[in-house]
Each structure stands twice: as structure tokens, then as C-alpha cells.
Amino acid sequence: MSSSNVAILTMKLESLPEEVRERIAEYLSENFEEIRDEVRWDEQFKKSSNKLAETARQARKEIAEGKAEKMNYEKL
Numbered sequence: 001m002s003s004s005n006v007a008i009l010t011m012k013l014e015s016l017p018e019e020v021r022e023r024i025a026e027y028l029s030e031n032f033e034e035i036r037d038e039v040r041w042d043e044q045f046k047k048s049s050n051k052l053a054e055t056a057r058q059a060r061k062e063i064a065e066g067k068a069e070k071m072n073y074e075k076l
Contacts, residue, residue: 013021028035062068 013024016024059068
């Protein structure tokens with residue numbers, strides 16, 4: 001987030017009543033780790049999306065070539 005976005009958000013928060021600001025701060029504090037995990041997940045997914053696409057292409061190719069076998073869920 002750019003510093004201008006932070007400044008805008010700060011101004012918006014300051015315009016709210018104290019009670020609402022406290023509720024927002026409490027929500028962010030309670031959910032900070034979850035929010036951080038979501039950001040990490042998004043970053044990891046972006047890094048691996050090319051790998052996932054290549055794996056899917058390879059799987060489709062193997063299916064088309066008759067090299068794939070049905071999964072036996074009993075063996076998992």
C-alpha cells in the first residue's frame with residue numbers, strides 16, 4: 001500500500017467516531033494473522049501458478065495419450 005493510500009485511510013479513520021475506530025482496530029488486531037496468511041497465500045499462488053498450469057497441461061497430455069490411470073482411492 002502506498003503512503004498516499006495509508007494517508008487517505010488514516011484520514012477516513014480519523015473521521016469516524018471513536019467507538020467505530022476502536023471496533024475497526026479490534027477487528028484488525030483479532031484477524032491480523034489470518035489477513036497476513038491470506039497475503040502470503042496469494043503471493044505463493046502467484047509464484048506457483050505457472051507450475052500449476054504446466055502440471056495441468058502435462059496431466060491432460062498423459063490422459064490424451066492413454067498414460068493416465070484412474071485413481072484408486074482405496075490405496076490412498
